[in-house]
Amino acid sequence: MAHNLEHTLALLSRTPAALDAFLRGLPEVWTRSNEGENTWSPFEVVGHLIHGERTDWMPRARMILEVGETRPFEPFDRWGHVRECEGKSLEQLLDEFARSRLQNLNALRALNLQPEDMARRGRHPALGVVTLSQLLATWAAHDLTHLHQISRVCSYQYREAVGPWSAYLGVMHCDGHSAP
Amino acid sequence: MAHNLEHTLALLSRTPAALDAFLRGLPEVWTRSNEGENTWSPFEVVGHLIHGERTDWMPRARMILEVGETRPFEPFDRWGHVRECEGKSLEQLLDEFARSRLQNLNALRALNLQPEDMARRGRHPALGVVTLSQLLATWAAHDLTHLHQISRVCSYQYREAVGPWSAYLGVMHCDGHSAP
Numbered sequence: 001m002a003h004n005l006e007h008t009l010a011l012l013s014r015t016p017a018a019l020d021a022f023l024r025g026l027p028e029v030w031t032r033s034n035e036g037e038n039t040w041s042p043f044e045v046v047g048h049l050i051h052g053e054r055t056d057w058m059p060r061a062r063m064i065l066e067v068g069e070t071r072p073f074e075p076f077d078r079w080g081h082v083r084e085c086e087g088k089s090l091e092q093l094l095d096e097f098a099r100s101r102l103q104n105l106n107a108l109r110a111l112n113l114q115p116e117d118m119a120r121r122g123r124h125p126a127l128g129v130v131t132l133s134q135l136l137a138t139w140a141a142h143d144l145t146h147l148h149q150i151s152r153v154c155s156y157q158y159r160e161a162v163g164p165w166s167a168y169l170g171v172m173h174c175d176g177h178s179a180p
Numbered sequence: 181m182a183h184n185l186e187h188t189l190a191l192l193s194r195t196p197a198a199l200d201a202f203l204r205g206l207p208e209v210w211t212r213s214n215e216g217e218n219t220w221s222p223f224e225v226v227g228h229l230i231h232g233e234r235t236d237w238m239p240r241a242r243m244i245l246e247v248g249e250t251r252p253f254e255p256f257d258r259w260g261h262v263r264e265c266e267g268k269s270l271e272q273l274l275d276e277f278a279r280s281r282l283q284n285l286n287a288l289r290a291l292n293l294q295p296e297d298m299a300r301r302g303r304h305p306a307l308g309v310v311t312l313s314q315l316l317a318t319w320a321a322h323d324l325t326h327l328h329q330i331s332r333v334c335s336y337q338y339r340e341a342v343g344p345w346s347a348y349l350g351v352m353h354c355d356g357h358s359a360p
Contacts, residue, residue, distance in 0.1 A: 007209055010206055011206065019198075021201045127345065138343075151328040155321050161317035164307040165304075169322065171325040
């Protein structure tokens with residue numbers, strides 16, 4: 001399936017409410033536990049999503065429209081969520097993510113992008129030339145990769161509790177497939 | 181982390197609203213597409229969750245309490261969702277899942293299980309002896325494995341659209357790890 005801006009917007013607009021319904025009020029053993037050293041808890045994932053809203057998706061879309069391939073994007077700080085999370089509750093982060101996502105989607109709609117804009121090109125600092133269409137599709141897929149991660153991190157907490165049923169639970173055998 | 185009934189209930193009670201927030205009104209290219217032959221769309225996953233509410237979790241919990249290890253559970257029909265889905269919209273399935281889950285959690289609370297009940301044993305037709313604690317932990321982990329699956333199935337639809345970013349998106353490299 002090719003990238004379609006309306007499909008991307010429909011998905012992006014639903015993620016904050018889905019995370020809110022799942023995580024708000026959930027005991028901290030689920031939301032604050034991770035998969036071991038250098039891995040993230042669901043709480044930190046929400047901080048990472050906020051950091052992406054601030055520094056990744058819309059700033060890069062604007063760079064594509066304004067300077068094209070002439071200058072690479074700012075590298076994304078994978079540990080930028082540490083500052084986003086500092087001194088905040090999960091409830092505050094969920095509110096902030098919802099607000100920030102809504103603002104960004106309104107800004108994206110206000111750009112009034114036309115089909116021909118989708119092929120406009122920018123430069124990723126590591127991946128090289130990318131298109132606006134690829135950037136927007138990745139924004140949506142990035143939400144999905146973190147829903148995938150949150151479900152995996154939660155399941156990890158019950159890896160022993162499920163006993164022999166582990167064999168039937170695919171999520172228990174997922175290592176995240178992250179790039180190094 | 182050991183199994184804890186309150187933690188399990190907290191998770192189980194949130195899944196219907198989380199799926200509702202994510203899937204209701206989402207374009208059908210996301211909700212009705214799968215990963216190829218013999219794989220499930222998010223729509224079918226919701227049907228499968230309903231089928232589990234009817235035939236798997238609470239019936240098996242009751243069997244453990246009533247007959248213990250003397251008789252194996254009824255085998256679960258992995259294609260039972262076909263009937264659940266027939267002639268229904270995704271919206272109807274989401275309503276049905278929420279209603280059915282709520283009824284089951286009320287029934288579970290009404291059992292007034294005590295810590296010592298958690299070690300009570302039943303017989304799984306393939307896995308052998310299992311405990312009530314393992315069954316209830318698996319109910320929660322089963323929700324998580326299907327959230328994991330839904331995020332993966334959706335991401336599959338954009339596997340080409342994301343271009344070179346695929347390298348950074350763990351979910352794009354997940355094969356589900358399902359038992360055969």
